[in-house]
Amino acid sequence: MRLLVLGAGGHALVVLEALDALGREVAGVLDDRATAPVLGRPVLGPLASLEAHGAGGAVVALGDNALRLHWGEAARRAGLALPALVHPAALVSPSARVGDGAQVMARASVGPLAAIGALAVVNTAAVVEHDCVVEDGAHIAPGAVLCGTVRVGAGALVGAGAVVAPGRRLGAGAVAGAGAAVVRDVPPGAVVAGVPAKPLRGSG
Numbered sequence: 001m002r003l004l005v006l007g008a009g010g011h012a013l014v015v016l017e018a019l020d021a022l023g024r025e026v027a028g029v030l031d032d033r034a035t036a037p038v039l040g041r042p043v044l045g046p047l048a049s050l051e052a053h054g055a056g057g058a059v060v061a062l063g064d065n066a067l068r069l070h071w072g073e074a075a076r077r078a079g080l081a082l083p084a085l086v087h088p089a090a091l092v093s094p095s096a097r098v099g100d101g102a103q104v105m106a107r108a109s110v111g112p113l114a115a116i117g118a119l120a121v122v123n124t125a126a127v128v129e130h131d132c133v134v135e136d137g138a139h140i141a142p143g144a145v146l147c148g149t150v151r152v153g154a155g156a157l158v159g160a161g162a163v164v165a166p167g168r169r170l171g172a173g174a175v176a177g178a179g180a181a182v183v184r185d186v187p188p189g190a191v192v193a194g195v196p197a198k199p200l201r202g203s204g
Contacts, residue, residue, distance in 0.1 A: 001056035001081065002027040006047055006071050008034035012061035014105060014124065016041060018087045019059065021106075027055040047071055050078050057081035060101060060119060065155045069137040072101050072119040082119070090122075099136070117154070126158075135172070153188060162197075 003024055005012055008031035016039045019026055028044040030053070035043055044053055050071075058075040060082070062068045072082060082101030086092055089106040096110045099118035104110060107125040114128050117136035122128055124142040132146045135154040140146065143161045150164045153172035158164060164182040171188030180197040191200045 001025070001083070003083070004044075004050060004053055004055045004058045004080070005029045005041065005061050006050065006058055006075065007031055007061040008038045008043060009061075009063065011063035012038060015059055015061035015085065015103065018085055018103070018105060021088050022085070027053060047074075050075060050080065055080065057083050059083070059085055059103075063139070065137045065139055065157060068119050068121075069155065072137075111148075141178070158182075
């Protein structure tokens with residue numbers, strides 16, 4: 001199945017190299033600003049032109065959670081498949097579930113009975129331990145660790161190198177800053193940072 005890659009920024013570079021490692025055929029890239037080839041792949045037009053390009057599937061390579069969800073839904077409406085992307089250097093338990101359009105990058109680990117939602121990202125060297133749930137469109141950034149039975153709400157972000165203690169919950173759209181140690185539940189939309197993680201002024 002030929003794939004369109006939606007987006008040409010930094011996250012797209014990681015996605016394209018993962019697709020290369022998997023031997024997947026890429027028809028080209030769609031982006032609203034880029035015009036030059038991206039890692040040798042042609043830019044075929046803006047994101048809104050996805051219906052015109054006839055590929056069988058799409059990989060939404062946008063780091064922004066809301067944009068990834070928006071264009072993933074647009075791709076679905078256009079009749080494009082959204083295959084999950086699991087880098088061959090990732091470790092995913094046979095009992096874990098990885099949703100449509102989700103991305104599990106190199107050296108990431110997804111443990112037993114974990115569930116990764118549609119269009120979620122488990123980025124480079126991140127750890128999602130047993131029984132965790134990462135809801136649709138959430139992003140577990142490079143090097144972040146979810147200990148067992150953590151739940152990360154739709155569109156939430158766990159920043160690079162952050163650690164979430166067992167059983168904690170991050171609500172939809174919440175953000176745990178880079179390097180945070182999350183030892184309490186985080187309400188929807190709240191932004192926390194630090195060790196231990198505390199709400200930033202003006203959040204929540």
